[in-house]
Amino acid sequence: MLNQQLLVQFEESVPVQLNLVIDRNGKVVKIEQGNLTANLLEGIRRRRSKKRLSGLRVITISDNQQLTLAQKNLALRFRLDNLVKVSLKSDSALLVIPKVAEGRLVSLEEINLTIKQAIEFDQLAVVAQLEERLSEVDNYRVKEDRERAILVGKAEEELEELNGLATTAGVEVVARSLQKQERKNPAYYIGTGKLEELKGLVFSQQSNLVIFDDELTPAQHSNLEEVLAVQVVDRTELILDIFAQHAHTKEGKIQVELAQLEYLLPRLTGKGKELSRLGGGIGTRGPGETKLEIDRRKIRKRIHSLKEQLTEVRQNRAVQRQGRKNPLITLVGYTNAGKSTLMNLLTAADVKVEDELFATLDSTLRQAKLPIGRQVIFSDTVGFIKKLPHQLVAAFQATLEEVQQADLLLHVVDSSQAQLKERMATVHQVLEELGVLNKEIVTIFNKSDLVADDYLELLRQDYPSSVAISALTGEGKDRLLERISEVIARDMVTVDLEFPYEAGKWIDQLHQNGQVLEENYVANKIKVTANISKRLAQRLQDYQV
Template identity: 45%
Template sequence: MLEKKAIAYEKAVLIGVINQNQNEEKVKEYLDELEFLTYTAGGEVCKRFVQRVEVPNPKTYIGSGKMEEVEKFVKSNEIGSVIFDDELSPAQQNNIEKLLKCKILDRTSLILDIFAQRAQTSYARTQVELAQYEYLLPRLTGLWTHLERQRGGIGMRGPGETEIETDRRIVRDRIALLKKKLTKIDRQMETQRGNRGALVRVALVGYTNVGKSTLMNVISKSEVFAENKLFATLDTTVRKVVIGNLPFLLSDTVGFIRKLPTQLVESFKSTLDEVREADLLLHVVDISHPNFEEHIASVNQILDEIGSSDKKTIMVFNKIDQYHPDIIPEDDLTTERTSSHFTMEEWKKTWFNKIGDRALFISALNKENLDEFRKRVYKEVRDIHVTRFPYNNFLYPEHLDEYHS
């Protein structure tokens, strides 16, 4: 019997900077997320380097002393990739690569690489390819020399590995062709959405890895792919769901993330049309994450960018089974109490005060409080349905409980 081959993770180093926009604590949080992204892409983080810089070095982003430190570590530990948390200019990327003689990526190229791995359908692959080409176009000069090595691994998937594509004109032609192809598919998808009839549309939105796909599986009794990695879901999945004889469409959309590349927002705008055309948004939040409130702000910012911030929304705080507040001993009079010390009851009270009864607290994995969730979704969908079709509101009782009485 053949043994399973162990997964070989590529060695990587992360680099972040402390500046006027992000303090030490914020940089640590960003690098934690960058490490998870690296793991998702197939990398193993060996070390992190952080430097305090007011203005990034125009040639190498970080200072020469710190760069020498990185270079020494890269050479002595056979590092395959050095990943910067912020976007590098084409010149910086080229200069750093000449110094370190390994693959240089930034957060944008890393996310694009993960999307290239995760894209399953022809449509998603076309969207990712377009985003990659638009990112690579200004970087053609220095990039092709490094692509000649054909090393593979993180950041090397996708377009741009053949010699003919060193010609900028050919790449621009490819971008134009992909945009034309996406426009055609967009029209087809718009027709498909139109053919779904008058069913109420509900969309799951939220930060990446908050449990949207798990919740989708529980509610729709389907098998949408779910995994504890970032961007496990890339293709939008739409399922017909029935609660108490009331049918509606539920869509699971791509997860959002801080510093989401603008190329992806643009090329995935049709995927985000599911959000734009939804009648109700279920904003899923991982309440066990220490910075979930910032995740909420990031999602709200993207919703605002795509013109969906004013839609009727229910906040669904997921993973209540994993939430464990930091307990301050009674005799500890020095530790300042922060939001990380809030109990679940305090969080509920906080959010009920903020947004009224539009907050729900559940565990999709352990199926906790799902009855309350179903009742609330039923009520919201019914209200939308009755407003749209007032003549058949007798078909759907105001309360889900009436079906079981």
């Protein structure tokens, strides 16, 4: 591991610290005098796969054995095979090697050696063991320590939402950086001055992750990771990761994997020929394949297979919809607006409710009865968000068909949000992409218990047909049901019917699917006046009087 002759020459002739970077072939690729800093390793070609170490080791020789915390962290930050500090005066060495747990680098192990032991240390065997442990864990099942992230964006309000996304993904946000330059740098997205500032912030905060509030090009992605020497994630990848964490059904997992693969395909060059960053964390979770080094041909083949599976899902949904007799009412809105809470209020469903973004991923269907006696089906869908990745919109087409097939859309809005109008505009934009803006839409200002009454009054003036409600407390529920009933009633008619006793089975259907206004049993017949759907009235034409 160490060269004895080099050590003797250094002790006799060089009075300052010397740092050497050596590859696995034993070749010295860089020598530098002075304190050991990150500058020694920047720009040196190294392996970037997260199931491999960098292929580099650092030997620093001086008259003492001490290493600062920042110097030790270089071993983790640059994924060094190992770091050795040799003290010639005491004939001792400090060996720092990475520690692996659950498929990722988690900490460092320090070993005190004599120089003779350091020379005889079989570092290649240790590296092989570490890399074997790195690659043996399914990447998307890894439970890793909380990542420390720096957020980069153009405005404070955008960073606030990005902070919410990062927190939902299980990341600890340690700093924020505003990029005021309007023109994007084609190489790094941010300007060179901001890049230097970000490098310093990464080091001072001991961050291992930088998240950009925009989609990066493959080249920008690769260049930023090269310069910052930490993992870089853009907004799209962060949202995909959250979806991966919340995908529980087979359909949801298929859709997430498809979106992830379509995002990764053009970025294979930037990341090396590997499917995803290894070792867990943002960008590695999801129901994708656990074999990570696959080429473009295999990815395209997998994408084709997933699309075929989703086509089958859509066909099955179409068959199920043919059997529906009741109107479909679909809840849409910005993520975390309270759709699931409202769904539970209206249908007594048990939909998961969390104060986090994209808590509900898989669509939920529940049946309920309106005050007018009509049975309807409520559908809760995935929340929308600004700059929603187009890969997700495409992949979740099967789920979003519930929006396209709906008879009525309930646009749930968080009335306590400062960016209320901007978020409403985002939802309308997605609805326009889905081609459903021509449908009847009822705007619901949720969380009314969190805002002042005069503010709600202003909202009602701006949106006259809207309804204010608190899905949490239930206040406004009756007004909302009346509003929904008004819309659904447009498809209902009042009819007079006469049934022979042998056709009495229809009476139950009238009670279940409409509102019976009058019911009389006379000789040989049953006279009924009922408010029912036009579709059901058509089926009962023979009994109308």
